[in-house]
Amino acid sequence: MKKIIVLLIIILLLCGCEKEKSVESYINAEDGFVSINYPVTNINVLDDKISAYVNQTYYNFKNMKSSSTPELNISYTYKEINNDIINVSLQTEIVTDKVINKIKTFTYNKTNDKFLSMEDLVEDLNGLDYEIKKELLEKYQDADMDYLSNVSYDYFTIDDENLTLYFNPAEIKSKHDELIYLDIPLDSLKMLVDIDKNEGNDTYLSIKKRNVSLDDKVVALTFDDGPSKYTDKILDVLKKYNACGTFFLIGNKVDFYGDTLIRMLKEGSEIGNHSYDHKLLTRLSKEEFQEEINKTQEAIKRVTGFTPTLFRPTYGGYTNTLKSYTDLKFVLWDVDSRDWQVKTKDKILKNVLPNVKSGSIILMHDNHEYSLNALEDIISNLKKQGYKFVTVSELLELKKLRESE
Numbered sequence: 001m002k003k004i005i006v007l008l009i010i011i012l013l014l015c016g017c018e019k020e021k022s023v024e025s026y027i028n029a030e031d032g033f034v035s036i037n038y039p040v041t042n043i044n045v046l047d048d049k050i051s052a053y054v055n056q057t058y059y060n061f062k063n064m065k066s067s068s069t070p071e072l073n074i075s076y077t078y079k080e081i082n083n084d085i086i087n088v089s090l091q092t093e094i095v096t097d098k099v100i101n102k103i104k105t106f107t108y109n110k111t112n113d114k115f116l117s118m119e120d121l122v123e124d125l126n127g128l129d130y131e132i133k134k135e136l137l138e139k140y141q142d143a144d145m146d147y148l149s150n151v152s153y154d155y156f157t158i159d160d161e162n163l164t165l166y167f168n169p170a171e172i173k174s175k176h177d178e179l180i181y182l183d184i185p186l187d188s189l190k191m192l193v194d195i196d197k198n199e200g201n202d203t204y205l206s207i208k209k210r211n212v213s214l215d216d217k218v219v220a221l222t223f224d225d226g227p228s229k230y231t232d233k234i235l236d237v238l239k240k241y242n243a244c245g246t247f248f249l250i251g252n253k254v255d256f257y258g259d260t261l262i263r264m265l266k267e268g269s270e271i272g273n274h275s276y277d278h279k280l281l282t283r284l285s286k287e288e289f290q291e292e293i294n295k296t297q298e299a300i301k302r303v304t305g306f307t308p309t310l311f312r313p314t315y316g317g318y319t320n321t322l323k324s325y326t327d328l329k330f331v332l333w334d335v336d337s338r339d340w341q342v343k344t345k346d347k348i349l350k351n352v353l354p355n356v357k358s359g360s361i362i363l364m365h366d367n368h369e370y371s372l373n374a375l376e377d378i379i380s381n382l383k384k385q386g387y388k389f390v391t392v393s394e395l396l397e398l399k400k401l402r403e404s405e
C-alpha cells in the first residue's frame, strides 16, 4: 500500500512538472526606449542561456553613449520543430547614433538534453556550402569573399517553409545595418529530423454585444503590452464584475497565449494591435511599419480567427504619415494610469479615478502584478459611480450614434 502511494505521488509530481511556457516582457521609457521580450520555456539549461544573453545585452546597452534617446529592442521567435526539438532566436536591435543588429539562436533537443547545430539537422552541409555562399554574394554584393569563406552556420531558424540562416553583418564584412539572412526552402533540403507543420486555427469568434443605452455613462479599460502571465488573472477580475477590456497585444507573444486570446473574445473583451516587436514606430520606414502591423494581424487571426481593427502606437508615438500607412484605427487614451512607472496600487488609483469621465479611455498594462492589484478597486469604484464598461470599438460606435442624434 505504501509503495502504491509513493508511486502515485511520483506520478503526480511528474505530471505537474511540465509547467506552462510564457513570455517575459520588460518595456519602459526610462533608460531609453526599451522593449525586451523573450520566451520562458521552463527548460532550465535553455532558459539560463536565454536570460544570460538578454542580461548581458541590456547591460551593454545601458553603458552605451548616444546623443539622442537610445533604443533597445529584443524580440524572439519560438518554434517547436517537432515534439523533441525547440528553436529559439533572439534578435537584438540597438539604436544609438548608429544602428546595430545582432542575432542569437538556440536549438535544443528535449529528449537527450542537447543543443543542436546545423550539422545535426541537415544532411550534406558541405555540399550546400558553395550554393549558400554564392547566394549570399548575389544578395549582398558588398560582402567580402575572404571573410565569407569562413562563415559559420551558428544562427538559424526553421519555420513551416524555410530554413533561414542568419549572419551578423560584421561576420561577412558587409556595411549593411540590418541582419543578413538567407532563406533556404525546406523542400530543397535533406533534413535529418521530422518537421511538424502548424495548422492554422480558423475559429471565428465575434465580439458579443452588451446592453448599453445612449445615456449611459461609459468607460473603456485598455491594456497594453500583453499578453502575459497576468492576463488571465485580469480576465478573472473583468469576469467577476461583468466588465470588459480592450487588449492591445504585442504580436510576438500571441502564439504563447492562444487560450487567453480566445478567452478574451469569448468573454466579451476586444483585441487590438500594438505592433509585433514594440519598436519606436516613428523611426521605421513605411515597409517596416507595415510589417510590424501585418505580422501581428496575422498572428492574432491565426490563433483566434479574429482580425483586429484597432491599433495603439508604441510609447504613444505616431505621425499622420504613419497613420496613412494603415487602415487600422489609431487609439490613444485620455486617462493614463502610469502603472509601469508608479508601481503601487494607491498611486495607480490616484492617477485614474479622479480623471475618469464618460467616454474615457483608460490606459493600463497587463504585464505587471501591481496593475492587476489596482484593477479590482478601479472597476468597483467606477461601477458605484454608475459607469458601464465597453470595448473601444463599442465606445467609438456610441460616440458616433450620439453625434448623429
Ligand code: ZN
Pocket: 027, 224, 225, 274, 278, 314, 315
Ligand atoms: Zn506599449
